[in-house]
Amino acid sequence: MKDYGTLSEAINKLKLEEGYEHDFNLIDEYLELKAEKEKYTADEFEVDKVLRFEGMSNPDDNSILYCITTSTGKKGLLTDGYGVSGGQVSQTILDKLHRETHP
Numbered sequence: 001m002k003d004y005g006t007l008s009e010a011i012n013k014l015k016l017e018e019g020y021e022h023d024f025n026l027i028d029e030y031l032e033l034k035a036e037k038e039k040y041t042a043d044e045f046e047v048d049k050v051l052r053f054e055g056m057s058n059p060d061d062n063s064i065l066y067c068i069t070t071s072t073g074k075k076g077l078l079t080d081g082y083g084v085s086g087g088q089v090s091q092t093i094l095d096k097l098h099r100e101t102h103p
Helices: 007-018 091-101
Strands: 025-027 030-033 038-040 045-053 063-070 075-081
Touching: 007 045, 007 063, 007 075, 025 075, 030 063, 045 091
Parallel strands: none
Antiparallel strands: 025 030, 030 038, 045 063, 063 075
16 A cells, blocks of 8 residues: 555645545535535545544544545545544435445
């Protein structure tokens, strides 16, 4: 597996070298591409890879980076705390992300 270094290094490499140019937000029942004013349900995207990063000094610094491709071919990244938590996010989206996190 390719070494992506730190979270910020990974984001830069994925954007520059692998074309994951968009930034997704996790909102309610969909992923949002705010800059494009687009929304994607769980059926409209695939998780290509999942990268985990552990904080050096603080466990609260743990994060997970999802590399996503939409059904329209847009590639982007979703960053979240270690293991997406419930809250206002739909169970369908959580299930899809967790399925990709824990095959």
